[in-house]
Amino acid sequence: MSIYIFGKHLFLMSSYTVSALKYRPQSFDQVIGQELITSTLINSIKSNQIAQALLFCGPRGVGKTSCARILAKAINDNNNDLISSDYSFNVFELDAASNNGIEEIKRLNEQVRIPPRTGNYKVYIIDEAHMLSTSAFNAFLKTLEEPPKHAIFILATTEKNKIIPTILSRCQIYDFNLIPVDKIIAFLEKICKEKKVEYEKDALLIIAKKAEGAMRDALSILDKIISFTQGKITRAEVSKNLNVLDYEVYLNLTELIKKNDITGLILKYDQIMSKGYETKYFISGLANHIRELILCKDPKTVNLVKSNMETKSLFVKQSEMFPTTWLIEALNLIKKTELNHKASVNKRLNSELCLMQLASLQIIGEKKNW
Numbered sequence: 001m002s003i004y005i006f007g008k009h010l011f012l013m014s015s016y017t018v019s020a021l022k023y024r025p026q027s028f029d030q031v032i033g034q035e036l037i038t039s040t041l042i043n044s045i046k047s048n049q050i051a052q053a054l055l056f057c058g059p060r061g062v063g064k065t066s067c068a069r070i071l072a073k074a075i076n077d078n079n080n081d082l083i084s085s086d087y088s089f090n091v092f093e094l095d096a097a098s099n100n101g102i103e104e105i106k107r108l109n110e111q112v113r114i115p116p117r118t119g120n121y122k123v124y125i126i127d128e129a130h131m132l133s134t135s136a137f138n139a140f141l142k143t144l145e146e147p148p149k150h151a152i153f154i155l156a157t158t159e160k161n162k163i164i165p166t167i168l169s170r171c172q173i174y175d176f177n178l179i180p181v182d183k184i185i186a187f188l189e190k191i192c193k194e195k196k197v198e199y200e201k202d203a204l205l206i207i208a209k210k211a212e213g214a215m216r217d218a219l220s221i222l223d224k225i226i227s228f229t230q231g232k233i234t235r236a237e238v239s240k241n242l243n244v245l246d247y248e249v250y251l252n253l254t255e256l257i258k259k260n261d262i263t264g265l266i267l268k269y270d271q272i273m274s275k276g277y278e279t280k281y282f283i284s285g286l287a288n289h290i291r292e293l294i295l296c297k298d299p300k301t302v303n304l305v306k307s308n309m310e311t312k313s314l315f316v317k318q319s320e321m322f323p324t325t326w327l328i329e330a331l332n333l334i335k336k337t338e339l340n341h342k343a344s345v346n347k348r349l350n351s352e353l354c355l356m357q358l359a360s361l362q363i364i365g366e367k368k369n370w
Contacts (some may be wrong), residue, residue: 019191019219025066028074032187032215034063040174041067045074051172053144053153055129057160058176061214067176068125071154076119083137090116092121097128102135109143115150122151130162131323137164144170178213181205181306187215188222192233197226199233202308206238209306224312242367243277247311250289251318257330257358258321282336283354287334293319294327314368330358 023029028038044050054071056064092111094104108124116122126132132140144153144167155171157163185201185208192199207225211218221242229237239246248352249272256264272282295301296312296319305312319327337354344350 017355019223020216023187023191023219025063028067028070031063031067031070033183034067034176037067037174037176041071041238045071050075050152052151053171054155055160055163055168055171055173056154056156056176057173058158059178059212059214060158061211061216062176062179063215064176065125065127068127068154068156072123072125072152074115075123075152077119080150080293090121091125092122093125093127095127096131099134100131100133102133102139105132105136105139109139110154112143112151115148120150123154124151125154125156127156128158130157130159134164137167141166143171174250179215180213181208184208184213184215184218188218191219193221195226195229197233200235200312202235203233203238204246205308206235206242210242210244243281244275245272245282245285247289247307247314250286251287251314252354254289254293254318257355260359262356262359265359266352269352269355273348279351280341283334283338283341283351286354287331287338290327290331290334293322294324294331297327299325326361329361333357333361358368 028042031038040072056068058064069091076090092108094108112122112124114122145150147153151263155163155167159166160173160175187203189199189201189202192204203225205223207218211223225233225238225241228241235246238244249268253265253268256268269282273279292305292307294314295304296316302312305315307315322330334354339352341347341350
C-alpha cells in the first residue's frame with residue numbers, strides 16, 4: 001500500500017490489478033468459449049503430436065495469446081500434466097506490432113539453433129504476426145520450412161488474410177470464435193459475486209453486447225463500470241456510461257412509428273441527440289431492434305434474442321403489431337440509411353428522414369394518415 005498527499009488530502013493507494021490480467025486463463029480449462037480448440041490442443045499434447053508451426057487466428061480479446069502461453073508451458077511437461085512446471089525461460093515472445101523488421105527475425109533465427117537447457121522444446125510466440133514486414137516474413141520462411149526439432153512456433157493474428165500464403169501453408173491453423181454473449185455474462189456474474197458487487201443481469205447483458213464477443217473488452221468495461229457506479233451496477237447507469245440507448249427507447253420509437261406520429265418521432269429523436277448520442281449508433285441500434293422483432297415473430301427463433309424473459313415478452317408483444325413483410329422492409333430501409341450515413345453531410349437529417357420514411361411505410365390493410 002502506498003500513501004499519496006495531494007494538497008491537504010491524504011490518499012491510501014493499494015495495489016490494483018485490472019480484471020483482464022487478474023482473470024487471464026492460466027490453464028486450458030479456464031479458457032472460455034473456445035472448447036473445440038482447447039480440447040484439440042490438449043489431445044495433441046497427450047498424444048505427442050504437436051505441429052511445429054501453429055497459427056492462431058481470430059478477433060481480438062478471444063484468447064489467442066492466452067492459449068499460446070498455456071500451450072507453450074504445457075508442452076514441456078514430461079508427465080503430460082497440463083498444470084505445467086515453470087519452463088517460462090523456454091518461452092520467447094515477439095510483439096510484431098512494434099518489432100516487425102528483418103533484424104528482429106534474424107535474431108530469432110539465431111536463437112532457434114540453440115537447444116533448450118531444460119525441457120524438450122523452445123517455444124516462440126509471435127503476436128500480431130500480420131504486422132511483420134515482407135522482408136521479415138521471407139527471412140522467417142526458411143526457418144519455418146526446416147525448423148529444428150526442439151523449436152515450436154505459435155503465430156497469433158487478427159488478420160489471417162495478411163499472412164503470406166507460403167507461411168500459411170506451413171502452419172496448422174486454428175480459428176478462434178467470438179465468445180457467446182451468455183458465456184460472457186456468466187463469467188461477469190462470477191466476478192461480480194467474487195468482488196461482492198451488486199448487479200442487474202440486464203446491465204451485464206449490455207456490457208456483454210458492447211464487448212462484441214471479446215472477453216478482454218468485457219472485463220475492461222466491467223472495471224470501468226464498477227468504478228463509475230461504486231459497486232452497484234444497474235441497467236440505467238451502464239447505458240448512461242457506455243452511451244448505449246436502452247431497449248425501452250426503441251420500443252417507444254417503434255410505437256410512434258406504428259402510430260405514424262412523425263412529429264413525435266422527431267421530438268423523441270431530438271431528445272436522444274441532446275444527450276450526446278452518436279447518430280450512427282442510434283441507427284445501428286434501431287436496426288438491431290427491428291431484427292429482434294423479426295426473431296420474436298417465430299417461437300423457434302425467439303431464443304436468439306439475448307434478453308431476459310420480461311424483456312422478450314415486451315418484444316414479442318410489439319412484434320405482433322407488425323407483419324413480417326413490413327419488418328423486413330423496415331430493416332432494409334434502415335440498413336440503406338446506415339450505408340449512406342458515412343457519406344452524408346447532414347447526418348442528423350439522414351436519420352430523421354429514415355424515421356419519417358419508416359412512419360410512412362404502408363402496412364397491408366391499413367391506411368396512413370398523411
